[in-house]
Amino acid sequence: MRVxxxxxxxxxxxxxxxxxxxxxxxxxxxxxxxxECPHRGGPMHLAKVxxxxxxxxxxxxxxxxxxxxxxxxxLPLVQRKGTIKxxxxxxxxxxxxxxxxxxxxx
Amino acid sequence: MFSSxxxxxxxxxxxxxxxxxxxxxxLSNGCPYTRPCRPQDLQAExxxxxxxxxxxxxxxxxxxxRMLNVIYExxxxxxxxxxxxxxxxxxxxxxxxxxxxxxxxxxxxxxxxHCFDFLNHEIQISGKWDIESFTAYCQQELDDIxxxxxxxLKNLTASADPESATRFFLIQCAGDFLSEASAMGRNVLGxxxxxxxxxxxxxxxxYGYGVHEKKHSTIFEHMMTxxxxxxxxxxxxxxxxxxxxxLINYFHYISKNHQYFFRYLGALYFTEASLAFTTKSQSKLxxxxxxxxxxxxxxxxxxxxxxxxxxxxxxxxxxxVVKEYGEGILPEILRGFQEFAxxxxxxxxxxxxxxxxxxxxxxxxxxxxxxxxxxxxxxAEFVESEGELSVTHCHDVxxxxxxxxxxxxxxxxxxKRVKLKAGQAIVIPKGILHGxxxxxxxxxYRVTEYRGELCAS
Ligand code: FES
Ligand SMILES: [Fe+2]
Ligand SMILES: [Fe+2]
Ligand SMILES: [Fe+2]
Numbered sequence: 001m002r003v004x005x006x007x008x009x010x011x012x013x014x015x016x017x018x019x020x021x022x023x024x025x026x027x028x029x030x031x032x033x034x035x036e037c038p039h040r041g042g043p044m045h046l047a048k049v050x051x052x053x054x055x056x057x058x059x060x061x062x063x064x065x066x067x068x069x070x071x072x073x074x075l076p077l078v079q080r081k082g083t084i085k086x087x088x089x090x091x092x093x094x095x096x097x098x099x100x101x102x103x104x105x106x
Numbered sequence: 107m108f109s110s111x112x113x114x115x116x117x118x119x120x121x122x123x124x125x126x127x128x129x130x131x132x133l134s135n136g137c138p139y140t141r142p143c144r145p146q147d148l149q150a151e152x153x154x155x156x157x158x159x160x161x162x163x164x165x166x167x168x169x170x171x172r173m174l175n176v177i178y179e180x181x182x183x184x185x186x187x188x189x190x191x192x193x194x195x196x197x198x199x200x201x202x203x204x205x206x207x208x209x210x211x212x213x214x215x216x217x218x219x220h221c222f223d224f225l226n227h228e229i230q231i232s233g234k235w236d237i238e239s240f241t242a243y244c245q246q247e248l249d250d251i252x253x254x255x256x257x258x259l260k261n262l263t264a265s266a267d268p269e270s271a272t273r274f275f276l277i278q279c280a281g282d283f284l285s286e287a288s289a290m291g292r293n294v295l296g297x298x299x300x301x302x303x304x305x306x307x308x309x310x311x312x313y314g315y316g317v318h319e320k321k322h323s324t325i326f327e328h329m330m331t332x333x334x335x336x337x338x339x340x341x342x343x344x345x346x347x348x349x350x351x352x353l354i355n356y357f358h359y360i361s362k363n364h365q366y367f368f369r370y371l372g373a374l375y376f377t378e379a380s381l382a383f384t385t386k387s388q389s390k391l392x393x394x395x396x397x398x399x400x401x402x403x404x405x406x407x408x409x410x411x412x413x414x415x416x417x418x419x420x421x422x423x424x425x426x427v428v429k430e431y432g433e434g435i436l437p438e439i440l441r442g443f444q445e446f447a448x449x450x451x452x453x454x455x456x457x458x459x460x461x462x463x464x465x466x467x468x469x470x471x472x473x474x475x476x477x478x479x480x481x482x483x484x485x486a487e488f489v490e491s492e493g494e495l496s497v498t499h500c501h502d503v504x505x506x507x508x509x510x511x512x513x514x515x516x517x518x519x520x521x522k523r524v525k526l527k528a529g530q531a532i533v534i535p536k537g538i539l540h541g542x543x544x545x546x547x548x549x550x551y552r553v554t555e556y557r558g559e560l561c562a563s
Contacts, residue, residue, distance in 0.1 A: 001239065028230075076239040076243065078230070078440070079229070
């Protein structure tokens with residue numbers, strides 16, 4: 001169990017052991033969710049927001065996933081004073097960085 | 107939320123109580139009911155919107171926190187304590203009157219939103235929490251505080267006048283500690299299974315298990331006396347900063363509204379667990395500054411017992427409650443933990459800003475004397491007669507205050523006064539608590555916005 005701390009503007013991608021995550025910002029919440037699409041592993045961090053604003057559409061096969069279901073897979077997170085803290089069930093290799101073009105529905 | 111008309115009517119009715127009106131003294135000598143709030147400044151429109159964190163230095167925040175404290179404390183039994191236990195029966199009846207209670211209840215929700223809604227924006231919690239990640243997170247937060255150097259000790263000992271600074275700090279604590287754990291009392295009523303009794307055990311420690319000398323508020327009374335301060339509740343009402351009041355009120359807010367009971371558990375955990383080590387540096391501060399003249403039993407008792415209280419809150423209350431009612435309540439518990447931590451940080455910073463201002467009153471006078479207001483700047487002039495007192499307040503902008511004739515005392519704390527004579531001036535930084543009192547037969551003074559640089563604070 002580890003608390004990973006990083007400034008909001010310095011990272012939106014995260015690697016915890018061998019699993020990728022991205023920071024998904026919505027109007028009133030910030031989520032840290034897996035990048036891997038549940039269908040065939042497509043890049044969910046490059047998804048599009050559906051017209052209704054409540055779904056993410058994976059760029060690979062256009063499957064659409066509700067924010068509700070995405071939220072269920074989110075890591076425990078607290079955002080305060082420009083800092084994000086995420087609790088990870090891992091001891092080793094944690095990396096975070098900033099990547100352009102990540103989906104957000106702000 | 108109530109209609110704006112209903113809010114306005116009830117705000118006016120609430121503020122019309124003589125207990126909240128203006129006074130001739132900065133200290134309310136032993137009467138727990140007199141709570142000056144400067145009704146003349148308070149229009150309903152000020153409170154219609156929720157403040158952001160950047161707006162907390164506004165006077166409406168101070169006023170709303172004052173009113174909320176009056177509203178919440180109507181649920182407590184307060185009688186005069188200390189040497190002169192004189193009961194002003196009229197004040198007593200008027201404080202607890204059902205009319206005043208009713209108007210307070212109508213305006214409460216809007217005031218709570220005005221004061222506490224910003225926390226929803228400043229703190230975001232998401233993801234799937236379980237008891238493991240919850241404890242790991244909280245432990246990390248508490249470790250960080252425990253390991254960081256005490257900013258209280260550093261800032262107050264670095265003050266130009268550490269004794270006054272420490273007294274000002276004790277005054278900020280007094281509103282809470284002299285009726286300690288009263289808000290907790292709201293949570294021990296009812297029945298939530300065996301956890302009720304676990305919380306009750308913490309409660310009886312706070313209340314000295316029925317031995318009055320051991321009651322935490324009694325121990326604090328002794329400390330106030332040692333520090334040559336009045337030990338009766340709310341003598342220093344006018345000198346509580348808004349951020350200090352927010353700490354007392356937050357606990358009432360989440361305890362009066364039982365929809366926030368789980369937040370209460372988180373806030374309880376934070377406060378008990380963190381006090382176990384923050385009281386160490388508070389004790390050190392008092393020893394260092396007063397050189398043994400002030401006994402530190404109050405802080406030392408907490409260094410000891412709050413190790414237990416922190417553990418009890420987590421292991422005997424939170425963990426079993428989560429086991430029973432599900433992990434879905436964890437984000438709420440965490441919200442309480444984090445919100446109180448946040449308010450505590452803001453209160454610390456606000457305290458240091460006040461101390462720095464108290465230390466630089468001479469510079470603020472310097473700055474004011476060099477200042478030339480821009481042409482066309484709005485200037486208000488006041489004429490007041492001897493003994494006229496302006497109840498403490500703060501301004502939304504930096505203020506240039508200059509005396510045209512006569513003499514006036516500007517009061518920043520019971521121990522920090524500045525006497526201004528004709529031709530003298532001072533800059534009052536925005537958000538800094540102050541009042542004034544005319545000390546010559548008559549005094550004319552002018553106020554205008556100060557648009558110059560502010561280096562002092
Ligand atoms: S991998 Fe995402 S829709 Fe197929
Ligand atoms: Fe206590
Ligand atoms: Fe305690
Ligand atoms: Fe003023």
